[in-house]
Amino acid sequence: MRKFGLLGGLITIILVLSACASEKDKIAAGSEKDIYQRAQYALNHSSWDAAVEYLQLLEEHYPFGVYAEQSQLELIFAYYQSDEHEAAIASADRFIRLHPQHRSVDYAYYMRGVASFSNDTAITSFLPTDVTQRDIGTAREAFNYFNQFLNRYPDSPYALDAQKRMIYLRNTMARSEIHVANYYFKREAYLAAANRGRYVVENMQGTPAVPDGLAVMAMGYHMLNMPELANDAVKVLIANYPNHPAIKNGKFNFEYSTAKKRSWVSYVTFGLFDKRPVIKFDSRKQYDPFYAEAPPAPPAA
CATH class of the missing domain: 1.25.40.10 (Tetratricopeptide repeat domain)
Incomplete structure (x- = not known):
């Protein structure tokens, strides 16, 4: 009985597949x-x-x-x-x-x-x-x-x-370069970070990532102890984007994203357990309010 049931099920599947195939053949023959x-x-x-x-x-x-x-x-x-x-x-x-x-x-x-x-x-x-x-x-x-x-x-x-x-x-591509620069800051690869910022400034003009590109250059050159290049980037940033988050009282805040309010634990332990300072630039909410909006669907042929 069991064998017959299995055989019957197999025959049913074959018949269904044959019906589908014949229907497709009928359409193709139309x-x-x-x-x-x-x-x-x-x-x-x-x-x-x-x-x-x-x-x-x-x-x-x-x-x-x-x-x-x-x-x-x-x-x-x-x-x-x-x-x-x-x-x-x-x-x-x-x-x-x-x-x-x-x-x-x-x-x-x-x-x-x-x-x-x-x-x-x-x-x-x-x-x-x-x-x-x-x-x-x-x-x-x-x-x-x-x-x-x-x-x-x-x-x-x-x-x-x-x-x-x-x-x-x-x-999107310009902002990706800034994310990579932020990663290089985390790895203390300051020259690589500065180069990413310079690439955005030189090749991605008109994108909302340019202000952060200048900030990356300023911070990167500062960390490399290259004050002239850092100051050049700061001047351009202040002249064109005076409201950038890294600008404080008309000057570039070289402690930006690294200086945080210390807790009592930090004072008691003399900063022994403080987290490693993180340098990160992301001013999209200020300069690119539509950065999360993707283009609409394309039209039909």
């Missing part, structure tokens, strides 16, 4: 228009997995059909909405390679950048992480993709959105 209409219905109802399946069927059975090029563009978007960002990038690359002169190839370039930047959104949407403190390789890649897109298609309808995303990405 007309190009019929499959495309099914894909459109899935897209309009945000059924992204179904849309991907139908669009893949179109590409497989009608690679040179009437809807081939449009369905390839829509497949990029469907992959993106399904959180299959690598597949979206690969599809965009393929479209660019196959249709370099297509009237909508700019959309493929644009979506390649969007998908690249969104590679790690699954993590940031569930965890309250600061993206600037994590690896920003995808941000750099996305920035380069958008830069290539704008160089080729500056008048594209997606150009303005790409520019906004590039500003966000550039701000």
Whole structure:
């Protein structure tokens, strides 16, 4: 009896799989228009997995059909909405390679950048992480993709959105440099910290991280006993950002982030158990009130 039950279950599974396969074969055997209409219905109802399946069927059975090029563009978007960002990038690359002169190839370039930047959104949407403190390789890649897109298609309808995303990405990369500088301060690698601050000041002008870049330079050179370079950075900081948290009474506070009110325990033990001073610059709340806001979702093809 038991063997019969197992056999019966196995037969049921086979029949279900066969039914699914035959249904898929039926759809594949349908007309190009019929499959495309099914894909459109899935897209309009945000059924992204179904849309991907139908669009893949179109590409497989009608690679040179009437809807081939449009369905390839829509497949990029469907992959993106399904959180299959690598597949979206690969599809965009393929479209660019196959249709370099297509009237909508700019959309493929644009979506390649969007998908690249969104590679790690699954993590940031569930965890309250600061993206600037994590690896920003995808941000750099996305920035380069958008830069290539704008160089080729500056008048594209997606150009303005790409520019906004590039500003966000550039701000993210600049802030990441400050986080690295703060880490170097913790490790007492003051020259490395100062160099990170200088990189932001020289290469990331216009980003909200520049004030902290100057503060990093001032503190780093001060710790290296290089007063001239430290004073130069302080002068520029005070002239341009007089309200920076490290400025106190019109002067740079070289004890910033290190001087804290001492407890009675500290006095009694002569500071023996005091925590190691930490140098850390992060003035985003003052100079970048929108730093936590990510760009909106991209438009459909």
